[in-house]
Amino acid sequence: MKGNYLKFFTKKHYAKLAFLLGLCVSVFFFAYVLSHELRQGKLTISFLDVGQGDSIYIESPVGNHALIDAGPGSIVLRRLGNELPFYDRRIDFVMETHPDLDHSGGMPSVLSRDDVGALMVSPGNSLNKQEQLVERIAKTEEIPVVIAKRGQVVDLGGGATLRILFPDRYIEGGDTNDKSIVSELIYGKTRVLMTADEPQAVENYLASLDGDNLKADILKLGHHGSKTATGEALLGYVKPSFAIISVGKDNKYGHPNKETLDKLAKFGVPYLRTDEQGTITFVSDGNTIAQKK
Numbered sequence: 001m002k003g004n005y006l007k008f009f010t011k012k013h014y015a016k017l018a019f020l021l022g023l024c025v026s027v028f029f030f031a032y033v034l035s036h037e038l039r040q041g042k043l044t045i046s047f048l049d050v051g052q053g054d055s056i057y058i059e060s061p062v063g064n065h066a067l068i069d070a071g072p073g074s075i076v077l078r079r080l081g082n083e084l085p086f087y088d089r090r091i092d093f094v095m096e097t098h099p100d101l102d103h104s105g106g107m108p109s110v111l112s113r114d115d116v117g118a119l120m121v122s123p124g125n126s127l128n129k130q131e132q133l134v135e136r137i138a139k140t141e142e143i144p145v146v147i148a149k150r151g152q153v154v155d156l157g158g159g160a161t162l163r164i165l166f167p168d169r170y171i172e173g174g175d176t177n178d179k180s181i182v183s184e185l186i187y188g189k190t191r192v193l194m195t196a197d198e199p200q201a202v203e204n205y206l207a208s209l210d211g212d213n214l215k216a217d218i219l220k221l222g223h224h225g226s227k228t229a230t231g232e233a234l235l236g237y238v239k240p241s242f243a244i245i246s247v248g249k250d251n252k253y254g255h256p257n258k259e260t261l262d263k264l265a266k267f268g269v270p271y272l273r274t275d276e277q278g279t280i281t282f283v284s285d286g287n288t289i290a291q292k293k
Contacts, residue, residue: 043160043187043284044292047220048079049274052248052255053102056194056220057083058185061158061286066093068183068194070106077109079279092117093154093162097181097196099131102224111137120146120154122179124171148181159286160187165206166198177223178202184216188286191215193238195222200231207233217289218282220244221271225256235267242270242282242291249275 041061048055050071057080058066065084070076084091091114096104099121110116111134119138121131138145146152150168153161166182180196193216195203203222206214219240222229224247243264247255256273264271272280272291281292 041158041285043158043185043190043286043289044281045185045192045218045284046083046279046281047244047246047272047274048076048083049278049280050075050079050106050246052224052251052253053105054097054196054220054224054246055079055103055106056246058156058160058162059083060156060160061187064092064157065090066095066154066156066162067091067110068095069097069103069196070094070110072102072105074106074109076106077113080110080114082279089113090115090117093120093156094118095120095148095162095181095183096122096131096134097194098122098176098179099128099134100176100197101130103196104130104134107134108137111141111143116141116143118144118146120148120181122176122181123147123149123167123169124173124179128176158187160185162186165210166202168209182206187284190217190284190286190289192218192220192282192289193240194220195229195234197223197229199223199228200234203229203231203234207237211237214238216240218242218244219269220246221256221260223255224251224253225260225273226253227257227259230260230263232263232267235263235269239267240269242272244280245271245273247273247275251275 044059046057053071054069055071055076056068094116152164163184167179171179177197180198182195185192214237216238219238225245245256282289283292
């Protein structure tokens with residue numbers, strides 16, 4: 001009886017079972033694709049939880065992908081796996097703000113695995129070993145490399161742009177933090193200012209150049225909330241509705257610094273931390289920008 005039952009099931013129901021399984025997979029795939037396609041028309045920016053480092057993922061209103069920095073290691077691939085649709089491993093634009101390992105340690109993994117359209121790097125880092133590795137992989141993968149300079153505008157599609165504010169010249173040698181790329185993400189009336197690891201001296205220089213034009217809805221704090229960044233001049237001009245601190249839990253540097261948090265309190269700026277909230281995502285429709293819960 002048992003053998004007949006198994007034989008009967010194999011002959012009569014296998015095709016139906018295969019059909020139903022295929023249908024379920026198709027429905028799941030369609031729902032997955034639809035959920036991503038429905039996001040088009042809106043800009044998404046995610047401050048990825050990569051530990052003690054920086055990595056920011058952007059999806060433009062037309063579905064183009066951009067990545068700013070890649071954190072300290074391959075953890076960025078797992079975080080990107082939560083953001084990129086599994087059927088699309090294309091990253092149209094990648095920026096390495098500077099070649100310190102907490103920003104570029106995962107860059108070789110990203111450049112090697114994903115289909116990257118272009119790579120932007122900061123100037124004057126040719127002697128840095130990490131930069132040499134990144135540029136060597138970019139050459140192997142035939143990824144165009146662009147040197148960042150103030151005034152450049154990257155068109156992300158759908159009206160979203162990334163404007164380069166700094167560096168404004170070629171800077172040879174010196175501290176890599178001092179020539180980090182500062183950029184502003186603009187979509188309609190909404191703006192996000194990202195200062196990488198720039199010290200207060202560069203912030204003050206930008207304040208003298210741009211003044212009230214630095215106004216932004218969201219400020220990604222410089223240098224993980226270190227006391228060397230996020231001066232009062234910058235906060236006074238940016239007037240952000242939110243500050244983002246990309247930082248690792250119980251990190252050895254004591255980031256974010258109490259002095260920096262006190263300044264945020266003084267200016268009435270609420271902040272979010274990746275070590276507490278995990279990946280932090282905001283969505284903009286061009287008029288308003290709000291945190292995705």
